Structure formats: structure tokens, C-alpha cells
Amino acid sequence: MTTLARLLCCSLSLIPGATLAQDGGQDLSQAASDPTASLTAYVFQDFYTSGYHGLDDAEGNRLQFRLAMPYQLGSTSNIFRLTLPYQTMNPADREGLSDATVFNLTTFDRRWGRFGVGAVALLPSGEDDVTTDRWALGPAAGFVAQSRWGIWGLFNQNLIDIDGAEGRDEVNLSVIQPILNVSLGEGWSLGASDMSITFDWDEGEFASLPLGAQINKLAHFGTTPVQFGLSYEHNFQDDAGNAEDTFGLTMKILVP
Numbered sequence: 001m002t003t004l005a006r007l008l009c010c011s012l013s014l015i016p017g018a019t020l021a022q023d024g025g026q027d028l029s030q031a032a033s034d035p036t037a038s039l040t041a042y043v044f045q046d047f048y049t050s051g052y053h054g055l056d057d058a059e060g061n062r063l064q065f066r067l068a069m070p071y072q073l074g075s076t077s078n079i080f081r082l083t084l085p086y087q088t089m090n091p092a093d094r095e096g097l098s099d100a101t102v103f104n105l106t107t108f109d110r111r112w113g114r115f116g117v118g119a120v121a122l123l124p125s126g127e128d129d130v131t132t133d134r135w136a137l138g139p140a141a142g143f144v145a146q147s148r149w150g151i152w153g154l155f156n157q158n159l160i161d162i163d164g165a166e167g168r169d170e171v172n173l174s175v176i177q178p179i180l181n182v183s184l185g186e187g188w189s190l191g192a193s194d195m196s197i198t199f200d201w202d203e204g205e206f207a208s209l210p211l212g213a214q215i216n217k218l219a220h221f222g223t224t225p226v227q228f229g230l231s232y233e234h235n236f237q238d239d240a241g242n243a244e245d246t247f248g249l250t251m252k253i254l255v256p
Helices: 002-016
Strands: 038-054 060-072 078-089 099-111 112-122 134-147 150-162 172-185 190-192 196-200 206-207 208-219 223-235 243-255
Touching: 099 134, 112 150, 134 172, 208 243
Parallel strands: none
Antiparallel strands: 038 060, 038 243, 060 078, 078 099, 099 112, 112 134, 134 150, 150 172, 172 190, 172 196, 190 208, 196 206, 208 223, 223 243
């Protein structure tokens, strides 16, 4: 059994039966694609890169686990999110657990949708070959508007280098994630992938310019809703060594 399969089995055994409750009247299939939704989610992903700019016959693969957990702090609604990537293959023949990213978002409901403000942090928790060995912290903000046809919005994270190992490049990045998801009915939806448009302030240029799409299907296993997704991205930032075409598989176990 693979590492990803073990994680899936363990998580499924820990999750209580979920109902079809909606978040603030939001359809569950839309809430699953909304980073500001008050919805607990256990997300398992696999990203396969079939090619890299400037490199012949190079491939890569990354497994990723993400936990999103809403909670109340006084009178405010908050969302905590943890992302743990695991590199299984890349052109440099390096593999292992990469650095963790955490953020906390305080959300505010409005008639048109929801917005949130908070902070994001990069933790140098990865193994020697795949860590940045730098600490970074910065603001995060985003909004999601609801329409009859689906949701749309924007999410921004900013990492500002604060400390780390000498001799390692500092991490000063801004990341913009467009949010778009259209309901197709019967649990199907289509929208933007988890594409992260990344600007490197030290280099003064975009480090990543992806454009991608994802199709999703919401299913139920007993009383537990699970969303499956298939995505494709093309990175238009063509500096040598950058990922070119990436295919993704996603499984979100939801606890409304």
C-alpha cells in the first residue's frame, strides 16, 4: 500500500458521519471550492509534471496533504489551514517532505459572499534536500462572491523572509490564486485549478504564471461527502527548470 493510500485509510477511519448541511446557504459542492468557507476538509492531492521548460525528458511528482479547519474565537469566525507537500520525483532526483505552510483567516459574511483577512507562514520543516531552510511570515486576504451559477473571487498570500540558515536564498513572494467555480448540476462543477500566480520580489519577476482548469464531482460514501477533482495547468513562465505541464488528482473529504 502506498503512503497516500495509508493516509486516506487513516483519515477515513477518523471522520464522523457528515450531513448535507450547507455553509451559510452555500451549496456544498461550491463550499468545497471556497477557501473562505466554514467547512472542515481533509484534502489529498497528487500533482504529476510531465515536462519542464528547457529540460528534455524531465518529470516530477508531488503528493500533498491539506487540512482546513474552521473554529470560533470569541465572536469571530476563523479558518486554520495546514499544507504538507511531499516530493516524490523531480529533475534533481530529490525527494522527501517539503516545507509546511500554515495560515489563519478571519472571515466576515456579507450578502454578496464572504471576505477574510489573516496571516500565512512558511515553516522550514522539510527534509534537507527539499527545504528552503528559511522562515517567512506575511499577510493574507481574499474574497469570494456567490452567484446563481457558482462562485468567483481572489485569494492573496504574501511571504516575507524573517530568518533562516545563512547561505540560503531569502523567501519574499506574493501569491495570487483566482477562484472560479461553475455548478453543472448533479454534483458536477467546473472551474479554475488551484493555480498559484507567484511573484518573486527578490528577482523582480514572476516565478510562476500558470493557467489551469479543474472538473469536480461530489459523491457520498454513506453519510460522508467526498469531492473528486481532475486538473490541468500550463505554466507560461518559461525559465529553464520551471514546470511546464502539470496534471492533478484531488480528493476532499468534507465535514460540513
